Amino acid sequence: MRELAILVDGVAHRPAAVRMPRPDLAPALGGPSAEYPEDRTYRSGFWATVPVAAGAAGATIDLQAAVRLGSGREEIAPLARIEVMDPDSPQSWDDLPVERAGLIAVCMATFDPDPELFRIQIDSLREQTERRWVCVISDDESSPEHFAQIEETVGDDPRFRISRSDRHLSFYRNFERALRLAPPEAELLALCDQDDRWYPDKLETLRGALGSAQLAYSDQRLVDAEGRVLRETMWEGRRNNHTSLASMLVANTITGAASLFRREVAALALPFPQTPGLRFHDHWLALVALAAGDVAYVDRPLYDYVQHPGAVFGDVAKGHRRGPRQAPWRGGRRDYFFGYLPRDMQARALLVACESRLEPRKRRALRRFVASARSPLALAWLATRPLRALIGRNETLGSEGALARGILWRWLVGAGSRWSRAPGRLGWNASMPPVLTAEGRGLRRWRARL
Incomplete structure (x- = not known):
């Protein structure tokens, strides 16, 4: 596979990551086997966050994967179909027991x-x-x-x-x-x-x-x-x-x-x-x-x-403290999937849902956060934000450090596994980790004192 794009009603979007190591996939499929050899499944991981605009009730939105193979041939595979529905309207209280104005x-x-x-x-x-x-x-x-x-x-x-x-x-x-x-x-x-x-x-x-x-x-x-x-x-x-x-x-x-x-x-x-x-x-x-x-x-x-x-x-x-010390890139996997990625999705959703309401400085902040996963300059902005504590701005308690570490993990695991066709001694793994919260050390300590 040379290229991959996610199509939303025919509009192409670039994935956040492709050809990422998935050592869990072959065993999950009953392999490695002739049908699912490890050298074909190991670097099959990809993920993407794509905007899906609101549509008219009764319409459908098609999600597809557009793939360009090594031979140059292009294939389109269906991923999902979203049916657009009217939201349920809340029921009125005909017999409101209090004044309606300012309720x-x-x-x-x-x-x-x-x-x-x-x-x-x-x-x-x-x-x-x-x-x-x-x-x-x-x-x-x-x-x-x-x-x-x-x-x-x-x-x-x-x-x-x-x-x-x-x-x-x-x-x-x-x-x-x-x-x-x-x-x-x-x-x-x-x-x-x-x-x-x-x-x-x-x-x-x-x-x-x-x-x-x-x-x-x-x-x-x-x-x-x-x-x-x-x-x-x-x-x-x-x-x-x-x-x-x-x-x-x-x-x-x-x-x-x-x-x-x-x-x-x-x-x-x-x-x-x-x-x-x-x-x-x-x-x-x-x-x-x-x-x-x-x-x-x-x-x-x-x-x-x-x-x-x-x-x-x-x-x-109290239930999600760090376990035993582990290799930095493995802790980075948690920080990426449960730290940076959820906030990236929230930022993208805000850019769509509040598009007409966002002030320019707030729009810039959201776009800069989203860009942190691709732009070294935006990543530097995120990684250095904890320095604001030196002038008393410690409202995040340095949690940006964990998010930046997650992004660095994403870059490191993509580069480190680029030439690997099977799991090696470094144990590159871009599968979704067990569900945990991810937050900076300072914020965890502050919560522990509550």
């Missing part, structure tokens, strides 16, 4: 919540000084016992609607589903976890802070399940950020439960992108809000963020 839809995602912590969360929502709200609860197939407890806690309060998913989605897709359940009458949306405690003025304060911004968020106090204070602010040892899109892309600073945002942010963000590795709804929503306009910040805690063993954040912070 806030609180979108809660639940899965087997702790009964006591869930009760505290619901009670704190009922105690809000802002009265123009309703709450949709998307349950991610909790056990019958837990779902019954959810229904009992909510009771017959008409401000709540519970919808149970018929299959397990994960917290990322469950929050996406919760946003889709928000009634169309709601001008503003807020995300809600199942186990925190909101202060009474949370919604009122965030509404007042929003102004002309797309999203407003607050600080938070960290407590344990018994209410003991672990930290008075989120920002010990790390600077907050709500202005730099490049820094937000590298490392999120906006927690979903701390935020209130306009409905148009959700409209731009849906559907959530399917990126490699662990996915976080609040990171994507923060990126969309900042790409589409300004983000406002309330510099005081407006809720208690409860840390306990069952919390998703706690699992992420």
Whole structure:
């Protein structure tokens, strides 16, 4: 194979990588064998991120691989066909129990919540000084016992609607589903976890802070399940950020439960992108809000963020530490596939979804990040961004270093395996690694202290 292109309805796009080493492929196909010899499967790896524009409902979008063989012959192979569908329209609440003007839809995602912590969360929502709200609860197939407890806690309060998913989605897709359940009458949306405690003025304060911004968020106090204070602010040892899109892309600073945002942010963000590795709804929503306009910040805690063993954040912070020291190019594989590549996909999605809303400086930042995988100059920009900490700009805690290391791995493994037709002693491997998160050492240490 001399050349490969990915066709989207006939428009060619260059892959991010071709002829990459895949030592896992021959064994997966039952080989090596006469049908799948190792010298034909080893360097068969490729991947690509391509833009797919919105189409009319009922249309189809064809994805194909265009291949030029060594003989000069060209072949086109079908990869997939995407059927374009109209998005489901949210159902109106004909009997809204509160005033429609300025309505806030609180979108809660639940899965087997702790009964006591869930009760505290619901009670704190009922105690809000802002009265123009309703709450949709998307349950991610909790056990019958837990779902019954959810229904009992909510009771017959008409401000709540519970919808149970018929299959397990994960917290990322469950929050996406919760946003889709928000009634169309709601001008503003807020995300809600199942186990925190909101202060009474949370919604009122965030509404007042929003102004002309797309999203407003607050600080938070960290407590344990018994209410003991672990930290008075989120920002010990790390600077907050709500202005730099490049820094937000590298490392999120906006927690979903701390935020209130306009409905148009959700409209731009849906559907959530399917990126490699662990996915976080609040990171994507923060990126969309900042790409589409300004983000406002309330510099005081407006809720208690409860840390306990069952919390998703706690699992992420403590469950993905580095294992034994390994060859740099192998750690780079994780940093590329679960560090750089997901952010590259997010940046490309923002360039499409927010094209008409992006300010020039934000567009340049996204394009420069995407170019980092191909341009030495753009890579140098990414790799040297941690030096901003010398002037106090440590909001990413140097996470760009891991992303740059991932890109260098991509270059190194492509060059190092160029003349190899079978796995050698260096063990070049460009297959997808086991699912982990990838983030810089400084950010991991900061999370570990939460």
